[in-house]
Amino acid sequence: xxxxxxxxxxxxxxxxxxxxxxxxxxxxxxxxxxxxxxxxxxxxxxxxxxxxxxxxxxxxxxxxxxxxxxxxxxxxxxxxxxxxxxxxxxxxxxxxxxxxxxxxxxxxxxxxxxxxxxxxxxxxxxxxxxxxxxxxxxxxxxxxxxxxxxxxxxxxxxxxxxxxxxxxxxxxxxxxxxxxxxxxxxxxxxxxxxxxxxxxxxxxxxxxxxxxxxxxxxxxxxxxxxxxxxxxxxxxxxxxxxxxxxxxxxxxxxxxxxxxxxxxxxxxxxxxxxxxxxxxxxxxxxxxxxxxxxxxxxxxxxxxxxxxxxxxxxxxxxxxxxxxxxxxxxxxxxxxxxxxxxxxxxxxxxxxxxxxxxxxxxxxxxxxxxxxxxxxxxxxxxxxxxxxxxxxxxxxxxxxxxxxxxxxxxxxxxxxxxxxxxxxxxxxxxxxxxxxxxxxxxxxxxxxxxxxxxxxxxxxxxxxxxxxxxxxxxxxxxxxxxxxxxxxxxxxxxxxxxxxxxxxxxxxxxxxx
Amino acid sequence: xxxxxxxxxxxxxxxxxxxxxxxxxxxxxxxxxxxxxxxxxxxxxxxxxxxxxxxxxxxxxxxxxxxxxxxxxxxxxxxxxxxxxxxxxxxxxxxxxxxxxxxxxxxxxxxxxxxxxxxxxxxxxxxxxxxxxxxxxxxxxxxxxxxxxxxxxxxxxxxxxxxxxxxxxxxxxxxxxxxxxxxxxxxxxxxxxxxxxxxxxxxxxxxxxxxxxxxxxxxxxxxxxxxxxxxxxxxxxxxxxxxxxxxxxxx
Numbered sequence: 001x002x003x004x005x006x007x008x009x010x011x012x013x014x015x016x017x018x019x020x021x022x023x024x025x026x027x028x029x030x031x032x033x034x035x036x037x038x039x040x041x042x043x044x045x046x047x048x049x050x051x052x053x054x055x056x057x058x059x060x061x062x063x064x065x066x067x068x069x070x071x072x073x074x075x076x077x078x079x080x081x082x083x084x085x086x087x088x089x090x091x092x093x094x095x096x097x098x099x100x101x102x103x104x105x106x107x108x109x110x111x112x113x114x115x116x117x118x119x120x121x122x123x124x125x126x127x128x129x130x131x132x133x134x135x136x137x138x139x140x141x142x143x144x145x146x147x148x149x150x151x152x153x154x155x156x157x158x159x160x161x162x163x164x165x166x167x168x169x170x171x172x173x174x175x176x177x178x179x180x181x182x183x184x185x186x187x188x189x190x191x192x193x194x195x196x197x198x199x200x201x202x203x204x205x206x207x208x209x210x211x212x213x214x215x216x217x218x219x220x221x222x223x224x225x226x227x228x229x230x231x232x233x234x235x236x237x238x239x240x241x242x243x244x245x246x247x248x249x250x251x252x253x254x255x256x257x258x259x260x261x262x263x264x265x266x267x268x269x270x271x272x273x274x275x276x277x278x279x280x281x282x283x284x285x286x287x288x289x290x291x292x293x294x295x296x297x298x299x300x301x302x303x304x305x306x307x308x309x310x311x312x313x314x315x316x317x318x319x320x321x322x323x324x325x326x327x328x329x330x331x332x333x334x335x336x337x338x339x340x341x342x343x344x345x346x347x348x349x350x351x352x353x354x355x356x357x358x359x360x361x362x363x364x365x366x367x368x369x370x371x372x373x374x375x376x377x378x379x380x381x382x383x384x385x386x387x388x389x390x391x392x393x394x395x396x397x398x399x400x401x402x403x404x405x406x407x408x409x410x411x412x413x414x415x416x417x418x419x420x421x422x423x424x425x426x427x428x429x430x431x432x433x434x435x436x437x438x439x440x441x442x443x444x445x446x447x448x449x450x451x452x453x454x455x456x457x458x459x460x461x462x463x464x465x466x467x468x469x470x471x472x473x474x475x476x477x478x479x480x481x482x483x484x485x486x487x488x489x490x491x492x493x494x495x496x497x498x499x500x501x502x503x504x505x506x507x508x509x510x511x512x513x
Numbered sequence: 514x515x516x517x518x519x520x521x522x523x524x525x526x527x528x529x530x531x532x533x534x535x536x537x538x539x540x541x542x543x544x545x546x547x548x549x550x551x552x553x554x555x556x557x558x559x560x561x562x563x564x565x566x567x568x569x570x571x572x573x574x575x576x577x578x579x580x581x582x583x584x585x586x587x588x589x590x591x592x593x594x595x596x597x598x599x600x601x602x603x604x605x606x607x608x609x610x611x612x613x614x615x616x617x618x619x620x621x622x623x624x625x626x627x628x629x630x631x632x633x634x635x636x637x638x639x640x641x642x643x644x645x646x647x648x649x650x651x652x653x654x655x656x657x658x659x660x661x662x663x664x665x666x667x668x669x670x671x672x673x674x675x676x677x678x679x680x681x682x683x684x685x686x687x688x689x690x691x692x693x694x695x696x697x698x699x700x701x702x703x704x705x706x707x708x709x710x711x712x713x714x715x716x717x718x719x720x721x722x723x724x725x726x727x728x729x730x731x732x733x734x735x736x737x738x739x740x741x742x743x744x745x746x747x748x749x750x751x752x753x754x755x756x757x758x759x760x761x762x763x764x
Contacts, residue, residue, distance in 0.1 A: 054704045096525075097545055163543060183703055204700045213697075220703045344531065499529060 053200065054220040058090040058178075060399055061198055061224030063185045063237060065093035066102060067161070067385050068371025069230030070168040070177075071116055071392035072399075077175035079400040087403060089177045090222060092201065094184035098169035101232075102162035103263060103349040104385065105295050105305060107131060107278055109156050111420070112389035117171065126163040129300050131156045132276030137333065139284040144333035150450055151280070151381065158276055158297045160305075161385060188237055189221055196366030198223030199237065226399045226409065227367035230392060233350045234258065238373035242360050247369075251361030255466045256354040256375055257432070259292065262325045263307030263348065264496075268341035273302045280382075285327045288439035290314045291353075291432070294328055295382075296337065303344070304337065309382075311353060311435075313470035316477045322348075323482040326490035330483075338489055346491075346499040351384065352377045356429035357463060362391075362416065363409045370395045378424050380431040380446065387421045394419060426455060433461035514568045514624035514663075514685075516559040518593065519614065520552040520575050522584040523634040536734050548584050551629025553591075553698040554691045558659055559627050560592045561696065567661045570594045572621060576605050576613060582714060589709035590701035596714035597621075601726060609719070609726040611643035616722040618648060623686065625668065630655055630690040641690035651683040655692040661685075 060076060062069045073089050080086045095101035108127065113120055120127065136149040169179055185199035198221060205216035229238045234256070242248060248255070279296040286292045291311035298304050308325040329338060352358070352375035359376065362369045370391045377384030398412035416422060430449055435442030449455060464470065485492045524530065525545040533540055548556075559571045573588035575581040576599040585596035599613055618626060626648075631638035645652035653659075653670030657678065660669045672679045673692050683689075701709075719726045747753045757764050 054702075056704065056707070096547075100545070160543075166543075178707075180703055180706060201703060215697050215699055217700045217702050222703070 053218055055223060056090075056220060057198075057223045059087040059224060059403065060089045060226045060228065061222050062089065062091040062228045062230060063199060064230040064232060064235070064371075064373075065091045065095075065098045065165070065169055065179055065181065066230055066232055066371060066388070067165060067168070068373075068388040068392035069093075069228065070098075070165065070172050071112065071389040072228050072230065072370055072396040073172045073177040073179075073392075074116060074168065074175060075393045075396035076400060077172070077177055079396065079404075081175075083400075083404060085404070086176075087400075090224070091172070091177060091179045092183050092185050092199070092222060093179065093181040095181055097166075097181045098179060099162035099166035100181070102165045103261070103347040104161040105261075105263070105297060105307070105382070106159050106161040106385060107153055107156050107297060107383065108159045108161070108164070109381075109383055109386040112386045112393065116389065116393055123171070125167050127157045127159050129158045129276050129298075131158060131278050132274065133278065135277070135279045137279065137281045139281045139331060139333070141284055142332060144281070144331070147282075149280075150446070151278075153278055158278065158299050160299060185222070185237060186219065188227075188240060189223065194365065196227050196241070196364060198227055224367075226402060228392075228395055228399070229367065229369045229373050230371045230388075231373045233352050233372040233375070235369075235373040238369050241364050241369065245364045247360040247362070247364065248358075251359060253360045254354065254357045254463050256352055256358045257311070257313060257463055258350050258467055259309050259311045259353050260321050260348060260350055261307055261309045262322055263305055263346070264343055264499075265303055265305050265345040266338055266341045266343055267302050268304055268337055269339070270302060272337050272340075273304070274298050275300055282439075282443075284331065285324045286310065287316075290316075290319065291435045291439075291442070294325075294334075296334070304341075306334075306337075309351070312350070312467040313464060315470060315472045316480070317471050317474050318477055318479045320480070320482065322493065322496075323480075326485060327482065329489045335489060343491070343499060346496040353379050353432050354463065355379050355432060356425040357433070357460065359425070361413065362395075363413055368395045368398070368409050368412050376421055376425065378428050380428045380450070381424075387424065390419060390421050391416065394421075429455060430459070430461045433463050436461075436464035515570045515572060515621060516562060516568045516625045516627060517572045517574060517614075517618065517621055517623040518552070518556045518559045518588070519610070519626075519628045519640070520556060520573050520584055520588050521549040521629070521632045521634075522546050522575060522577055522581050523549045523632055526550055526633055532735055532737050536736060538732065538735050546580070546584075548587050549629050549632045549634075550698075551631060551633070551691055551693070553629075554693065554695050555627040555629050555689075556588055556591055556593060557696045557698040558656075558689075558691060559625075560699070562625070562659075562661060563592075567663050568625070572597060572623065574599070574614070574617060576601055576610055578602050585714055586706075586709050587701060589712045589714075590706040591699060592705070593712075595712060597717065598714055599717045599719065599722070601719050603726060604728060604732075605726075606728065606730055607637045607639035607643055608729075609724065610640045611647055612724045613719060613722055613726075614640075614644045615647045616724060617717075618644075624666075625661075625686060626650070626688045628688070628690045630692050641688055645688040648686075648688070650686055650688050651681075652688040652690070653681050653683050654690040656689050657692050657694040659689060659695070 062073055069091055073091050076087055076089050131153040134149045134151055134153050136147045137144040138147055173179055183201045186202040187200040188196055189198045189200055191197045200221050201219035203219045205213045207213050231238050275298050277298040281294045292309050294308045296306040308328050310321040352372055354375050359374055362374045371388035372384055376387035376391050394415040395412050398409050401407035401411055431446045434445035525547040528545055531540045562568045563571050571593045572595045573585055573593040574597045575585050581598055585598055589596055628641040641654055655673040656670045657673045658671035666685045668683045668687050670681050
């Protein structure tokens with residue numbers, strides 16, 4: 001049977017004043033199927049006679065091993081070393097390994113990484129393909145019109161963000177951060193004062209009808225003095241927290257707006273491959289009322305990543321972003337890259353487009369929100385990694401201040417507003433909202449902002465309707481006929497899902513086809 | 514009684530395999546690796562035997578590069594008591610694994626050696642049988658049920674064979690290789706993963722064990738299977754026979 005046991009661990013830190021971290025494992029009662037009150041509950045599982053969960057305590061608990069979460073973890077341990085002290089830091093990651101659920105273009109601006117790990121090159125970070133060319137095309141059905149590139153990617157690199165995150169995970173572990181992949185934080189834990197004291201991981205081994213399988217394992221409680229949520233765009237716990245503590249109102253923020261990015265990685269012909277080449281397009285296949293565009297980046301090893309990003313406030317309910325992406329690959333200017341190549345991977349992820357206007361107050365009792373869960377993506381630059389990482393670093397510095405000097409987490413909000421994240425987001429605040437007037441007015445206003453105004457004026461445009469309210473009734477539009485996939489350049493959904501590199505996320509998706 | 518279980522680090526079963534352009538093997542860089550599913554089943558069976566009181570200790574063994582320690586830690590998190598890592602950077606062919614296992618068995622003296630029936634990367638299905646031969650121990654392969662009798666020191670093993678199920682009675686010590694239907698491996702819980710960090714892993718090299726692992730096999734080429742050709746509709750039985758005779762050459 002299970003015994004009550006309490007174990008004392010000495011911290012792994014090399015510092016002189018090592019803290020003693022007490023972890024207590026509470027009594028775990030075995031649970032029979034007969035005590036399970038309702039075995040037919042589909043989604044919310046309320047085991048009213050649920051056994052007690054094991055409880056583990058840390059100083060800081062970070063939810064999500066992405067760029068923001070890992071930057072926060074690394075920064076915390078760096079501050080500990082600089083100050084001859086130690087804090088126990090635990091990062092929980094729902095993916096089966098660090099990097100498994102990371103999906104991004106990605107043209108990487110190393111600004112935050114230079115601050116966090118200035119020796120990244122010597123430490124062999126997987127950042128080796130500098131941007132070699134930057135093209136911008138306006139596509140019509142049959143043509144590609146070259147436009148001056150609005151981006152300045154000098155000093156940036158074309159990378160695989162999941163590889164970079166994997167490398168960051170290894171660096172974090174070297175510093176003593178504990179990372180546990182394969183465990184999703186599924187609920188927030190509160191104390192009697194409604195302060196967040198940690199998270200609970202999901203129960204495992206539950207069958208489709210909600211009953212327990214032979215391999216059932218109860219989740220555990222992972223408690224922290226400070227909890228940082230770095231779940232990425234529209235994180236489930238972050239959304240709950242923002243609602244509970246009214247963080248949007250508190251920060252004077254508008255609603256968040258989103259886009260869906262659909263991406264494939266191809267291995268192409270040697271002659272067609274230009275490492276570091278960056279291409280963005282506007283226009284076809286999207287219409288003038290739909291914001292979005294495509295990207296095509298050449299990485300190393302003859303691999304390219306290409307994709308389509310569609311803002312989710314599109315009006316036509318018949319529009320299917322996945323099919324638009326398949327259509328896009330057939331464009332006469334794009335297809336040649338893919339001829340003779342093979343698809344390696346497929347994936348999709350939402351991203352934030354709300355920018356400055358949608359940043360909520362990111363601090364709550366017991367913790368803070370970092371990265372895309374709050375929403376620091378710079379829309380005209382189409383980059384969010386560097387700002388996510390910087391926000392993680394600032395949150396870590398604020399958290400360290402709490403432990404070391406008795407300050408409170410609100411210093412994170414102050415630090416954010418004094419940082420280059422704020423400068424960038426403020427400067428680029430009007431690009432996306434300008435497109436609510438349509439593609440041409442949007443381009444015109446963006447041009448004005450980019451070349452002349454540069455955000456140096458008091459006007460801040462508001463967003464249009466929230467995405468879900470922007471969808472028109474079906475009767476106002478006609479169905480779109482999408483061509484059948486040819487199996488060479490375009491594919492049907494099941495084939496693409498089969499390429500989706502991690503099966504675990506398939507189980508989290510609601511796939512109906 | 515001690516139980517020794519082998520665990521192999523292989524490409525995760527869910528990964529879509531690609532052949533390297535130079536055809537010397539498959540792409541393993543940046544690819545997810547995990548414990549061989551049959552080894553998980555083997556470890557689960559060992560843990561169940563220990564939990565029923567018929568064994569005192571479960572030792573997990575893995576052979577290969579330094580990353581095998583991760584696989585061992587997963588095994589320790591599932592519940593194994595100790596780990597042994599035999600560090601070797603060359604390909605681990607079944608005969609070498611069997612020879613090394615023989616040496617480890619001589620050191621550890623387990624009463625039962627449980628392996629997965631095969632690894633999902635090479636599908637050899639040879640190691641268990643070879644090590645039983647080298648040790649001159651009885652073997653129960655493709656086990657779908659294992660029942661131990663401590664008094665009589667025998668293991669009754671149900672084997673999945675082509676004709677159905679064969680039941681063997683093996684005198685201990687014995688070698689058992691596990692098949693899919695034997696059990697459902699448990700999840701490693703977060704507290705167990707944390708506890709596993711402090712469990713001991715002993716390191717060996719093949720040289721220390723006096724085993725020569727110079728390869729006697731050479732992989733000549735690895736290619737993708739031919740793409741599946743679409744079927745052909747025939748309009749009559751005569752046409753079918755015609756095609757079977759002259760195109761498919763099967764009658």
